[in-house]
Amino acid sequence: MSSFVRQNEKLFLLFGVFVVSFGVFFVLQNNAIFADPDSFYHARLGVLTSQQGAVREFPWLPFTTLGQHYIDQHWLYHVALIPFVRLLDPLAGIKLATVFFAALLITVAAWFLIKQGLRHVLVWALVLLAATPFTFRISLAKAPSLSLATLLIGIWLMFAKKKLATFLIAWFFVLLYGGFLVLIAAAGIFLLVNLAYDFFQRQNQPGILKPLLPRPWWNWPGLKKYQPLQVFLCVLSGAAVGLLLNPFFPNTFNFIWEQAVQIGLVNYRKIIGVGGEWYPYGFTDFIGNNIVVVAPFVLAVIFYLNNLRRSTVRGWTMFWLAVFFSVFTLKSRRYVEYAVPFLALSAATMLHEAVSSEAWQKLKVFLKTQAKTHKIISAALIAYFLISLPLVIWRDQKANYDNLNSGINATHYQASATWLAEHSQPGEVVFHSDWDDFPVLFYYNTVNAYIAGLDPTFLYRQDQARYWAWAKTTLGERRENLGEVFEMFNTRWILIEKDHTEMHENVKNTPGVNLAYEDKEVWIYEWQGE
Structure with missing residues (x-):
């Protein structure tokens, strides 16, 4: 039995992460309240999709752009809701689906760390669960959990340079969620980091070795064979095909212009009253509310900059993704659902690359030695953290629960x-x-x-x-x-x-x-x- 457990240790770890995450989100959803009114829209669309297939026309808002060229930008999310809203009352079903998809996201994040060979997977999963602005956002009965899970899988496929798979997941992402542009942005960042990294690596090589290196990307023969560019083009073409081979074509382009550009980027919050999620996130509020991921990220950056010789394309890509999503969050607070996991995963990646296994072992030995030398101080510190940390987590999650429980009752209207x-x-x-x-x-x-x-x-x-x-x-x-x-x-x-x-x-x-x-x-x- 023990050998079976050892052979399947990673599967058991992922199962444990899923069970714990499911329990956390189940408690957060254990009420008849919806913090976001859009949840009712998604529940109804899930029902309509189960009854008639893709909803191609939207006569319920005839005076809006949706009445003229509607697409269901969450189509595959609404397809995924079908078993939940058919087997249960639709509002109860979408709550259970939200719990399941949120737990799945945390599990995919843990899987991402495992596939990258990173350490302390369980710790980072718990960090994500402790980040209340993040858990609040993915506790809303909406598509972000599935969107983020798809994005993480897509980034892993980029790192693995699996070109056909990146093409397919980009296509899938377009059908899943209108925010698929984040995958294109991630692919662009991955390409730029590779270009910069390879350029500086080549410049730092002695001249005698340069003829032995692969052709540089800045000439045409080298660029044609440059795998990061091929990966980027696969993502771009997958998204383009997703817009064309789409149940809602040709309305896809009009709607993406309205949703992604006019609402997501331009935004009219200074002219009209839009949803609170589109307003800026104050810098100090962002730091304070997300200190559980910001602190390890800052620490990881310090270690990384002091060990640049150990840096990799993967580490720099994760760093710039974290910066990219954090900047967007300062513009519109809704993007905290992307910023938090990438700050955490970036910190995990950079710490792993900057601090060797030998250094971790030395740190453990040092801490054990100090604990034996200063027993009273060590015991006091351990007791402090054992008492205060659960209390802080309980306080934050209680506030999270209260926020989720202060929305719209299921019987409203x-x-x-x-x-x-x-x-x-x-x-x-x-x-x-x-x-x-x-x-x-x-x-x-x-x-x-x-x-x-x-x-x-x-x-x-x-x-x-x-x-x-x-x-x-x-x-x-x-x-x-x-x-x-x-x-x-x-x-x-x-x-x-x-x-x-x-x-x-x-x-x-x-x-x-x-x-x-x-x-x-x-x-x-x-x-x-x-």
């Missing part, structure tokens, strides 16, 4: 959305009071159409006049001639959440509007025309 579905004709437009109302309303009611959702940029980019008419009405800034706004959207129903008191006062005083429904969450008015 259920009664009002069901009432609307029963009293409306198919396609009738609901004028709702906030753009993030849409996912919940959409989950419970696919009979009606809505004004804005998923991101207000989709409405703003399609029709700025309509956007400002809707926005000023919902904010209570427009008080007169609201009938013109309702006619602009050809709406019959006005749904107002009860925290929009100014909007409510303006709407109820508008001629031609009658209260049709009320509960503790909303008012619903019917517009019958002036």
Whole structure:
């Protein structure tokens, strides 16, 4: 039995990482609350995908760019949700799927370390679990866990220079998640690091040896045979094929322009109110909130710079990936889900390369010697860490749980959305009071159409006049001639959440509007025309 365990030690380690991670995320998800309203959208898309296949048209947001050229940018994620949302209640199913995919991500990160031959795999897995901004993000019922797992596998394939596999995983990534550009960015960083590394390596060789070296990449014969370039082109071509051989072609290019460029890079947060995840992450907040990965990363960089002769392409690639995602996180805090794991994996890689096995052994011997020499101090330090570390982790995870438990109840809008579905004709437009109302309303009611959702940029980019008419009405800034706004959207129903008191006062005083429904969450008015 013991020999069997030794032979399969790595598999047992990965299984243990999965079980522990599953337990952590199960506890975090053990409630009927969703911290992100988009979870309701994903649950409904999972159900629709299971019923009709790929959802190619989106009539529920007719006034937005999504109504004109929609693609399901999370298509394979929604396919992966099918067994969960079919076997269970869809909202319970997406929670279980989130737990499973998050645990799978931590396991893939551990696998990545093992495949690289790195040390202390379990320690780094626990570091990731202790990084609460990261665990919060991947506890949201969305696609990032599968996206990150795919990215890590793709990077390992790049390191292994498996060209066909990198082509296929790039194709897969496009169908999985609209954020596939991160894989292209990673391939670009891998290529640039290789170019720089090979250039400096060749420059540092004695002249007598240079004719014996492979042809340099900066001449055409050498470039044609340059494997890192071939890997990059495989990723690029895989992504291109994924955009072309795609259930949503030809809308793929329009949507990627809107989602990846206009929302992801340009972003309109200074003009309109977008989701909180798109706003900057303060530098000191980023350091303080993620100290569990930032501290080892800084330490690893110090060791690495002092042992440059031991550095490799792999180490520098991981370093620049960590820097790249950290910079993006400072621009938009949502990218912390990428920054944290790459800071940790980069630290693991650089420490492994900079500090030899002999040095680790010397450190262990030194610590043992010091422990024997200073028994009281050593015992006090050990006791301090054994007591304080679990308390700190418990405090942070408790805060994480509280944050995840302070969102939207699973039954939110259920009664009002069901009432609307029963009293409306198919396609009738609901004028709702906030753009993030849409996912919940959409989950419970696919009979009606809505004004804005998923991101207000989709409405703003399609029709700025309509956007400002809707926005000023919902904010209570427009008080007169609201009938013109309702006619602009050809709406019959006005749904107002009860925290929009100014909007409510303006709407109820508008001629031609009658209260049709009320509960503790909303008012619903019917517009019958002036």
